[in-house]
Amino acid sequence: MSKERKMTITIPREEYMSPGHLACQGCGASLAMRLALKGLGQKTIVCIPACCWAVIDGPFPHSSLDIPIYHCAFETAASSASGVRAGLDMVGDTETTVLAWAGDGGTFDIGLQALSGAAERNDDIVYTCYDNEAYMNTGIQRSSATPIGAWTTTTPVKHYKKERKKDIIGIMAAHGLPYIATASVAYPEDMVKKFRKAREIRGTRFIHVFAPCPAGWKSRPEDTVKLARLAVQTGYFPLFEIENGERWTLNLKVKERKPIAEYLKLQGRFRHLKEDEITLIQQEVDARWEKILKNCGL
Amino acid sequence: MSKKKEARKITFESEKEMPVAPMSLGSMLYNKTGAWRNIKPVIDLSRCIKCGICWKFCPDASIDIVDDWPQINYVYCKGCGLCAEECPQKCIAMVEEEK
Structure with a gap:
């Protein structure tokens, strides 16, 4: 390729996360933090409860972020x-x-009361x-964000999770927040844009980030971004924003949704699923997609 | 950041040396995560189109842009292979680490 061509930089170059952190290989959560801070910038203070990031950040007296972090209790x-x-x-x-x-x-579970x-x-x-769909840090236990049909250590293959994932966006939308958005690590420009937008708005802003976890999902580490992209393209995790609790905008209009089986x-963690169970999951995804399209006025 | 980041592990001889509140005094750069790696990415720069995708998606911030070219920081690269998977030119090869 020509030597004169400039490097295509679509997101800010500043890094607020240093390498050497303790995330697993191909971690979606560390990528999520890196992109989020690119959007929010230097003037940020992070409060981290017990979660993967409480470990990723590193042991005392070290930190892998260049901004102040406050480690707090799980529910707070x-x-x-x-x-x-x-x-x-x-x-x-x-500021x-x-x-x-x-x-x-x-x-979804422990901090919901404080969040509300x-x-x-x-x-x-x-x-x-940042949603990796189970308690990954403590050993892949089921959470209310775990999707239907998934294996976890507390929902073993014979008794895989039969309940639906909690609709956290619906809960937050009911609070009438000034800004709610979903973001995915597979779409960095969209994610950085949303964090930048959130920075300028006053009031409680809620961002739901989809962060695949190779260790807990039993996927290959190199597939992290592919999985996040498939989640959007299948309609499993649509990218949208809600402003002032009522104005819904679909950010990525997927014309032809891929079948959910491709993602699963x-x-x-979904290896045990049979054909008819996958069909059921497909129906759930379709129903949710239709609901979001309706809310967005499409 | 005004203070220069050091790749030094901070240790305390006694508890008197410790800060009053548990606060961070240094970065995690001392933790050379490159040792975790079994396979390492190697970029074939002759086929690179400088799309910046490998840099954008690195979960370890271990791909630097040096003189407008992507450069892998082998001190910290954990060898997840995300860059090789996402490269549209497929010009990043994952080769076995020699140890």
Whole structure:
């Protein structure tokens, strides 16, 4: 290729995450943090409850992020962030963004009460849930974000998960938040754009990030981005935003959705599924997709 | 960041040396994660179209842009193979690590 051609840079070059962190190979969560901070910038404080990122960041007295991190208890991501925000307001700092960065366990299950409280008070924080669909840090236990049909260590193959994934976006939309978005690590430009947009909005902002986990999903580490992309292209994890609790926008209009089987077959946690069970999952995905299209007015 | 990042592990001789509050004093750069690797990515720059996709997707921030070319930082690359998988030119090969 020609030597004169410039490198295509579509997202900010600044790195706020240093290498040497403790994430597994091909970790979707570490990629999510890297992209999120590219959108939020240097003036950010992160509150991290017990989750994979509490480990990835590194042991005391080291940290792999170039911004301040506050490690808090499992259920308090949102309330700690509210507290940090209140402290910053007291010293007159309105510029700094407070980011609560919790996993799906800390958002869907354990932290839901604190999150709902912060959302009700409309505290000025960015709450991000990076969703790897189980308690990966403690050994792949089922969470309420685990999708139907999935294997985890607490839902073994014979008794795989029969319940649906909790509709966290629906719950947050019911709170009427100023900004809600879903983002995927496979679409970095979209993700950085959403975090940048969230930074400029005041009030509680909720971003649901899809972060594949090779260790827990029993997938190949190199497939992380492919899985995240397939999740969007199959309609399993659509990319959309909700402004002021009512204006829905679909960011990526998938014309021809791929069959969900393509996404499922790359993961060992769905290996036990039979043809008719995959058909059932396909129907669920279709129903959810139709609902989101309807909400977006399409 | 004003202070230069050092790849040094911080240790304390006694508890008196420790800070009053548990706070971070240095970066994780001392942790040379390249040792985790079994296979390593090698970029064939003659076929590289400088799309920046490998740099964009590296979960370990281990691909640097040096003189407008992607360069893999083998000190920290964990060898996940994401860059090789995502490269549209397929010009990144995963080769066995010699040890």
